[in-house]
Amino acid sequence: MTKKIFDPFNISDNNFEQCVKCTICTVYCPVMPVNPEFPGPKQSGPDGERLRLKDPGFFDESLKLCLNCKRCEVACPHDVKIGDIIQSARIKYSENKPKVRDMILANTDIVGTLASSLAPIVNTAVALKPVRKMMDSVLKIDHHRMFPKYSGQRFETWYRKNAKKTQGNFKKHVSYFHGCYVNYNFPQLGKDLIKIMNAAGYGVHLLNKEKCCGVALISNGLVNQATKQAKHNVKAFTESIVEKQMPVISTSSTCIFTIRDEYPHLLGVKNDEIREESELATRFLFRLIDSGELELVFKKDYKKRIAYHTPCHMEKLGWSLYSTQLIKMIPGVDFVQLDSQCCGIAGTFGFKKENYKSAQGIGQPLFNQINDTKVDFVATDCETCKWQIEMSTPSKVENPISILAEAIDVEATMKFWNK
Ligand code: SF4
Ligand code: SF4
Secondary structure, three states, X not given: OOOOOOOOOOOOOOOHHHOOOOOHHHHHOOOOOOXXXXXXXXXXXXXXXXXXXXXXXXXXXXXXXOOOOOHHHHHOOOOOOHHHHHHHHHHHHOOOOOXXXXXXXXXXXXXXXXXXXXXXXXXXXXXXXXXXXXXXXXXXXXXXXXXXXXXXXXXXXXXXXXXXXXXXXXOEEEEEEOHHHHHHHOHHHHHHHHHHHHHOOEEEEXXXXXXXXXXXXXXXXXXXXXXXXXXXXXXHHHHHHHHOOOOEEEOOHHHHHHHHHHHHHHHOOOOOOOHHHEEEHHHHHHHHHHOOOOOOOEOOOOOEEEEEOOOHHHHHXXXXXXXXXXXXXXXXXXXXXXXXXXOOOOOOHHHEOOOHHHHHXXXXXXXXXXXXXXXXXXXXXXXXXXXXXXXHOOOOEEOHHHHHHHHEOHHHHHHHHHO
16 A cells, blocks of 8 residues: 555656647547446546646546557547556556456467477367366356457467578568467568568578567556566567668557557657567568569459458557558458447457456447448558457458458569569
8 A cells, every 4th residue: 555645756758738628538438338337438537647746546447447559649630649558547447356267368378388399189179068167167257258269370470480490581570579479379471571571682580589469468567577578579670770780670550559659658668779670570571663673463353352450559550551551452352441339359358257247348330330331352561450350250250461461473573673
């Protein structure tokens, strides 16, 4: 309780003073319409911060219902860092200790390492109804929730055996932050990234022992661990970007958003030296094409109708344009832009029994739109959006990099820079 003492010199790091109480942010919050217990961005953010600075006793545990989607920040005309204010308050004042369930959901590296080594057993077990019911009653992980499958071979293992030795053959180089999903669940996305980057004339290298970006640790209150991992990752990025002059690209919008923005804003881990050279692979590729350095040549027989879903963190980054423009460059694509709205899963939020109903309620307008839009599949840059959409609609979901990898004519593209 010692931290709950009024300190007149304890000014907020966040810019709540810029709020003019226009309430626009409340219209864009996806939680408010489905959960009346959540006070909303204005009240939880700038309004609450004024009170909490006077007396931290005003902190309200209902702030945990914020998804940290940042849609309120995108809407705010005065650039108030509403999501940051709410998450910082949770970090500073919450007295709720993470439960066993939260630690399991947040420790993606440990769980991924164990689960991928026993992938066939784990995949079968978590698909069984009695196992899901047991996890529901013991751990409070909702029994409706489908888990992503684990891969028997980790991406890093595949890379060392199959790709590492040829990457030095290229004149230009990037490092790849693959993230937990690619490493433990879906190595094919990492393979697709290497296919595209090699076709574009770039060798792809792995960082010096990357760790999970920590987004799930932050949202589950394991901030010390998240900070330790953030410092490790910033060091690995610095080695690549500053020492080796190799930018770092990623295929996960949430990982790259966390590394660029949440590290300094929420964890106080400085990343000035690496931030600008850390980006999403689709943005990197788009910029190469835009500058005339690259031309992607596509197969003539690739014909698909594809709808793009904008993940919340892509909306905040303002980067969905890069992914959608790349997809639209494929001549055989009939492109559909879905309305930008939250899918509801918010990382580990939608796995929790107490949040499941809200998560599905938030995502329902998106699911309805996907169901009404007859497409071959949905494209998105976030793996948890993919899990949520695939669980809640009949549509399959692909990362834009996998779409490009399937549509590209590798030999014709390589001729462009090999001339
Ligand atoms: S949109 Fe911005 S300025 Fe308006 S109430 Fe929300 S935080 Fe305040
Ligand atoms: S970050 Fe998202 S969930 Fe949280 S207050 Fe803002 S809009 Fe609502």
